[in-house]
Every structure is written in C-alpha cells, then in structure tokens.
C-alpha cells in the first residue's frame with residue numbers, strides 16, 4: 001500500500017478509513033513521543049535496571065497541570081507491562097503506580113498503596129499493622145519502583161502531616177530498597193526539599209511550558225505526523241508562534257488545538273493544517289483558553 005511520507009505508519013493506516021474513523025482515531029488516547037519525554041522514559045528505564053542497593057536513586061518530575069506528566073506515567077506503565085526491551089526478567093509488578101489524592105495522612109497513604117496492589121485491608125487496622133502490611137505486600141510483589149502521581153496533594157496537609165508522609169516515603173524506600181518516582185506541580189518542591197535526606201536522593205527534572213525553539217518544533221512535528229490528513233501540514237514560524245500564544249505553551253492545549261484543527265481539516269476537505277487555520281482557530285470550549 002502507498003504510504004505517504006508525511007505520516008507515521010499508525011496514522012497512514014487509518015487514512016483510507018471513513019471520516020468517522022479518522023476523527024475517532026484523532027480523539028482516541030494515544031502516546032506521542034517527543035524528545036524530552038523520551039529522555040524521561042530512558043531515565044525511568046535505567047531505574048528499573050538499577051541493582052537493589054541501600055540508597056536507591058529516585059526521580060521527581062515537576063510540571064504545570066496539563067504538561068503531560070500522567071501521560072508519561074501511563075506510557076511507562078504500558079511499556080513495563082509489555083516487558084521492557086532491556087529487561088531480562090520482565091515483571092510488570094516491579095512498577096507500582098499510586099495516584100495520591102485527598103488530604104494526606106499515613107493511613108490514607110498506606111491504604112492507597114494497598115488498594116493499588118488489590119491487597120485487602122481493614123479500615124480499622126492500626127497504623128502499625130497497615131505499615132507492616134504495606135511493607136510485606138510490596139516486598140512479596142517485588143515492587144522496585146513506586147510511582148506517586150500528583151505528589152503535590154501532600155500540600156493539602158498541615159506541615160506536620162507533610163513531614164509524616166515524606167518520612168514514610170523515605171522509610172519505604174529504605175526498607176524495600178525501591179526507587180521513588182514522583183510527579184507533581186512545582187509548588188510541591190519546597191515541601192519535598194524540606195526533607196533534606198529525601199530530597200538528596202531525588203534527581204529533579206522539569207517539564208516547563210513550551211517556548212519557541214527546536215524542541216517545540218519537534219513536538220508539533222511529532223503531533224502532526226500522527227494526524228491522518230491527506231496533505232502535509234506546514235506551519236511557518238508565524239503559525240508556530242500562534243500555537244504557542246493560544247496555548248500558553250501548555251501541552252494539553254497544544255494537543256487539543258492541533259487535534260481540533262485536524263478534525264476541522266477532515267470535515268472541510270482541506271486535509272491539512274496551515275498557518276491560516278491556526279490563525280483563525282477558535283477553541284471549541286471557552287474553557288480551553290482560560291482553563292488551568
């Protein structure tokens with residue numbers, strides 16, 4: 001079959017489909033690789049390969065809401081479930097993902113971890129029992145990386161509650177010889193850094209809002225190559241600037257905008273995104289401009 005060179009294989013495959021199918025593809029959740037995200041995934045894969053030592057390296061990724069943190073978590077999880085390419089003994093259980101929510105207490109923290117591994121626990125169990133249960137379960141399962149998404153939710157607690165949760169993190173990491181990988185907004189940084197011993201073992205990476213430059217161009221190119229349009233989309237510096245301006249450099253809005261424009265291009269028959277279509281873009285939802 002003829003494969004247009006402006007598309008990825010995945011996008012090219014749906015090009016022959018009906019309009020509905022192409023729109024459905026655009027609206028479906030899918031992972032788009034861009035250099036910064038690939039670097040973070042490489043880092044995570046290195047953690048998976050790290051031997052168990054007393055001081056396990058950990059990583060914290062800071063970025064505003066909508067910068068693609070949870071997408072990274074999902075992608076890493078999916079890769080691990082497939083058995084990481086470099087993994088000689090694939091064990092998807094080596095990765096445990098917990099999304100922190102609500103006001104952080106030790107009890108809630110342990111129960112969120114236990115729920116993530118489907119381990120039953122009594123709501124009346126003592127903290128000591130829950131701690132022991134968590135340690136034993138994570139050890140049995142063989143967890144080597146504990147991913148905590150939305151780590152900034154610890155900020156909802158008092159200073160004392162924050163200290164306790166951070167202390168618990170350090171304890172789990174020491175006791176189980178596991179790496180911690182946290183994702184959260186920048187505001188969490190001061191809280192984390194407040195626990196000097198914990199902070200010391202984290203490498204920190206940021207996902208800043210996009211600004212003009214090569215990395216941003218690579219992102220847009222990666223997105224556009226995955227949009228099943230018949231004609232190649234070409235954006236000049238002017239069009240790219242407009243994308244940045246309308247999105248405020250937030251990934252979620254950039255993805256949303258290019259997806260909307262692609263659907264429009266399919267429906268109108270234009271079959272490509274241009275500087276002009278970007279220029280006249282109106283967010284479908286009023287929220288899009290103001291949100292986050």
Ligand SMILES: Nc1ncnc2c1ncn2[C@@H]1O[C@H](COP(=O)(O)OP(=O)(O)O)[C@@H](O)[C@H]1O
Pocket residue numbers: 030031032033034037063064065066067068069070071072251252253255256
């Ligand atoms: N790598 C990516 N591939 C495809 N879509 C992405 C990617 N990163 C972000 N997005 C889009 O941005 C939205 C927000 O991403 P998300 O990971 O939830 O952000 P965060 O967790 O930082 O708030 C996603 O729902 C998705 O539409």
Ligand SMILES: [Mg+2]
Pocket residue numbers: 069070071149150
């Ligand atoms: Mg998130």
